[in-house]
Amino acid sequence: MGPTASGKTDIAIELCKRFPCDIISVDSALVYRGMDIGTAKPDAETLQSAPHQLVDIRDPEESYSAGEFVRDAESAIRKSFANDRIPLLAGGTMMYFRALTEGIADLPAADETARAAIDAEAAKLGWPSMHAQLETVDPDTAARLDPNDKQRIQRALEVYRVSGKPISEWHTNAASESKRDYSFAKIGLNIEPRALLHERIAERLDLMIAAGFEQEMRTLRARPGLSGDSTAMRSVGYRQFWRYLDGDYDAAEARDRALFATRQLAKRQITWLRSEKDVFLINPLEGNAIATITPYLIDFLNA
Numbered sequence: 001m002g003p004t005a006s007g008k009t010d011i012a013i014e015l016c017k018r019f020p021c022d023i024i025s026v027d028s029a030l031v032y033r034g035m036d037i038g039t040a041k042p043d044a045e046t047l048q049s050a051p052h053q054l055v056d057i058r059d060p061e062e063s064y065s066a067g068e069f070v071r072d073a074e075s076a077i078r079k080s081f082a083n084d085r086i087p088l089l090a091g092g093t094m095m096y097f098r099a100l101t102e103g104i105a106d107l108p109a110a111d112e113t114a115r116a117a118i119d120a121e122a123a124k125l126g127w128p129s130m131h132a133q134l135e136t137v138d139p140d141t142a143a144r145l146d147p148n149d150k151q152r153i154q155r156a157l158e159v160y161r162v163s164g165k166p167i168s169e170w171h172t173n174a175a176s177e178s179k180r181d182y183s184f185a186k187i188g189l190n191i192e193p194r195a196l197l198h199e200r201i202a203e204r205l206d207l208m209i210a211a212g213f214e215q216e217m218r219t220l221r222a223r224p225g226l227s228g229d230s231t232a233m234r235s236v237g238y239r240q241f242w243r244y245l246d247g248d249y250d251a252a253e254a255r256d257r258a259l260f261a262t263r264q265l266a267k268r269q270i271t272w273l274r275s276e277k278d279v280f281l282i283n284p285l286e287g288n289a290i291a292t293i294t295p296y297l298i299d300f301l302n303a
Contacts, residue, residue, distance in 0.1 A: 001026070002189030002273060003266035004092050004236075005200040007284045009042055011189065012090035013050045014290045019088075019297065022080040024053040024073055026091030026100075029235040032060045034220060037213045038237040040204060060232035061225035066099040073100050077182070086301070094272035095144070098171070101184050107170055111162045118157050127153055138166035144268055146261075151234070185300040187293055188279040190270060196285070201262050208237070209255060217241045236261040 002008055012023050025031075029039040033056045042052065053076040058064050073089065073096075080087040089097070122130050131147040134156055141156045159167040191197040217238065220226055226233065228242045237258045244254035273279065280296050282289055 001090075001094065001097055001186065001276070001279075002092060002284075003191070003197060003269040004262060005197060005204050005266070006092075006189040006191050007289075008090050008092065008189055009040075009046075011187075011284060011289060011293070012088055013046070015088060015293065015297075016050050018290070018294060019301075020085045021088040022053065022076070022083075022085050023050060024076045024080075024087055024089045025055050026069075026073070026089050026093050026096045027054075028064065028069075028093040028096065029232070029238075030055045030091070031058045031064050032056070032232045033058065034060055034223075035216070035232060035235070035238070037208050037211050037216045038241075039235070040208070058232075060220060061223065061230060063231045066095055067104055069093075069096045070099050070104055081182070092269050094269055094276075097276075098272070101186075102171070104171075107159055107167065108162045111158060114158045114161045115154060118154050118161075122150070122154075130154075130157060133157065134160075138168050140168040141166060143271055146264060146268065149234075151231070185297060186276060186279040187296070188273045188276065188281045189284045189289075190273060190281055191285055192283055197266060198263055201266060202259055205237070205255065205259055205262065213237070214241065214245075214251070217245060221245060236265050 012021075015021055016023065027039070029035055030041055030052075031054060032039075035041070041055065042050070047055065054069070054072055057072070077087040089100070091097075118130065127150050128147040130153050131142060131145065131149075134145070134153055135142040137160050138156060145152050145156070147153075156167045159165070159170065163170075191200070220233070220238075221242070228239070228246070233239060233242055240254050240258040240261060243249065243257075244251060249257075273281075280293075282292050
């Protein structure tokens with residue numbers, strides 16, 4: 001696990017050369033077909049030599065939740081164990097990792113009255129202001145959310161207003177009740193200094209644009225069931241370039257906005273990573289990362 005552009009896919013593929021692993025993607029954008037360039041999805045040759053489970057399993061018009069991920073990931077884990085292999089979960093959607101390892105809360109059902117009230121407030125004040133409200137009642141959740149993440153801010157405030165209990169507390173209670181007959185070795189990739197990670201993010205974004213990201217976006221926009229409000233199109237990069245194609249700003253500004261959003265995503269991912277327990281943290285750019293990880297995994301597997 002780790003922030004975007006930290007080299008998670010490369011490390012996972014190298015580990016597959018040393019251990020009998022099956023890679024299971026933990027990425028909320030890689031599940032979507034047709035979203036290849038903007039997600040840095042491994043190419044067809046890579047997926048052929050190192051297959052990834054939970055990649056290209058949804059059309060972008062469809063939604064995909066943390067609960068669905070847990071169900072699909074647990075199925076893939078069981079299949080891997082049944083074949084005497086090691087499931088290797090790799091990705092950057094930290095909420096999915098948390099839901100899988102610590103359980104997922106049985107949250108209160110949607111409340112249309114509360115949701116409508118939150119939307120009305122947001123229309124007047126803006127979602128960053130609603131995010132500030134969330135900070136006062138649930139700082140743990142607010143720290144993990146982008147101030148413009150309408151869907152998750154809305155849900156977190158809704159849960160608090162309906163139940164009187166922060167959504168983070170619901171998840172904590174679920175974690176205490178979660179039981180598994182297997183355990184996890186957590187390996188976190190964290191590039192320091194942060195400026196170096198930012199350089200890698202910018203380089204990768206520019207490569208995506210050069211590889212035809214705008215055309216990928218135009219192809220997606222032509223799908224009749226897809227809109228800028230679709231869950232898939234809220235992914236970083238896609239959101240900003242959708243608005244560019246709407247005419248809200250030019251390509252240069254779309255690139256700058258996508259870069260800023262990706263850096264903010266990385267910041268939130270690092271915050272999640274630091275809040276995880278029992279993580280074996282390494283800087284993948286220092287020394288030989290695989291040589292560092294390998295003995296750690298051998299000790300874990302032999303324990």
